[in-house]
Amino acid sequence: MQQREHAADLLDLLRTGPFEAALDCAVRASGLSLERIRHRLAERGVEVSVTTLSYWRRGRSRPERPRSRQAVRLLEELLGVPTDGLVSLLGPRRPRGRWVNRDSEVLETAHLWREFVSLPELLAELGSTDDGLLRVAAHDSYALDAQGAGTRLTTRLTLKATRDGVDRCVVVLRGEDPDRALPEFADVRNARLGRLRSDRSVPLVVAELFLDRTLSEGGTTLIEYTLRFPENGRRAEECGRGFPAPALLYTLEVAFHPDAVPVRCRSCFSTAVTGEPVTGEPVWISAAGRVHAVFENPGPGFRSLRWEWS
Template identity: 90%
Template sequence: MNTSGTRRFERAPHVPGLQELKAVRPREGAADLRDVLRTGPFEAALDSAVRASGLSLERIQHRLAERGVEISVTTLSYWRRGRSRPERPQSRRAVRLLEELLGVPTDGLVSLLGPRRPRGRWVHRDDEVVETEHLWREFVSLPELLAELGSTDDGLLRVAAHDSYELDARGAGARLTTRLTLKATRDGVDRCVVILRGEDPDGALPEFADVRNARLGRLRSDPSVPLVVAELFLDRTLSGGGTTLIEYTLRFPDEGRRAEECGRGFHAPALLYTLEVAFHPDAVPVRCRRCSSAAVTGEPLSAEPVWISAAGRVHAVFENPGPGFRALRWEWH
């Protein structure tokens, strides 16, 4: 069980070249832009520059890529909202190009960044984010499922996550209990969006058996994968920086196929991920590994043996997990 209608999308319309972009006259907000370039902060200046240019983040990303700088739309959005700041050399180079693309005077944005901020265990790694669709890139129906819920970004940072997975006597998933520590990255956050994948495309989808500190909202699914996108409404609306804890339990259908892994995808850095797996005494695998990969279905970038106890239990602790997929994977007889 991995925690975290197919349609093809047409190519975007013609994007003007660099000279064309430079020729675009600022729209409404130009006066605000002049003021905020003098006073900051960086995110306010970037937001004003984007609005004044009339360009979408998708167009801006495309032009940056043409100049050799790969920055995701999600990262640009985070910079614009103040959720993260450009820190790495390539990110700083992107800001230089943004000044050119958006018609901002040289150093107009860069000067608002100041010195690089310290990093450490409790410091959020700013520009290390990936789009949710990229993390789940082999699931072509996911963008449409998320679009039906209105957004790919619920405004919540997964500070910590704890998954406890139980298997039955056949080696199939029985229950998964998840506890999430969440922090709002903006005002007005009232829901959490979770992505779930079952093990058996021919079987029924997992169901929510219990939800605490939240209530179940809309569900969208693609049974052929199987994939579920769920909306959990928080007990209260959070302001930026506010925190909450939620817990939910999933119950898996009887007669499911044997599970071979359990894990969670992170599209932005977290502080801690703890994963526990309890095997039934009649179905204990021969070996288990803790794995990290760039995407949910990607080949492991690292894999380390993990001890299975005499009681058939195994766990893994991932400190400061960056974007990607963290999991336990096991082999049966």
């Protein structure tokens, strides 16, 4: 009965739009989960993550690229929508450029972390690659010791739920020294530490933080945690954060020890965590050995501070 009602609503939405409402109704009418839809698309040679499908469905992003539109045409077939029923609601492709249409992009996790082949398996062990949270704003504060190795990273995140029933935040962490013990979580606020999965050869850590309350779609929360690094680590040359989807603000502070201050520093953007920077602007190092960068409206990709010791 409910599926028939969705089918009736779908006919109206295919005439009037918007795209996200029609797609959402088509998914409901089909009775298929997003994971099942993703699997069927993959069987036809089109890879689209559950996160991206969820963002399309909720209007957070729109399929603009040719492969994305190809996926929409396959969605029409899978969901029993008339040919061009969904594609026609997208209209013509919008112009693209450095500042144009940035909010329509969602970067696949596999691309953002593309050199870390063990990451998909680590995420799968936690049950899902999508925690249903949008990183609205992030603030990282990184401190280094007299040898130039990281000692502490304090993170504050402003999070917004993209669906109902969100109760955890999944965190991906990358280290630089496989011979060093993994960092420990401390001072977790508004959440509690859940499962940890790691690949010591990278090193790479995936952690889940259970929120103090379950969020409905549009609900927000603030969480904070500190990572404490063991002593005798390798000299660090970078600190940053990857964003799979657009955010409002990212603030990054780095405090160097007075006995180990780099000769130069720059703020960088790259399309992947280990990618070469697309841009790099010089950043002033204060007399106290501190630097910071403020990234307003960061689009998908990796924002960081990188420095040189000599």
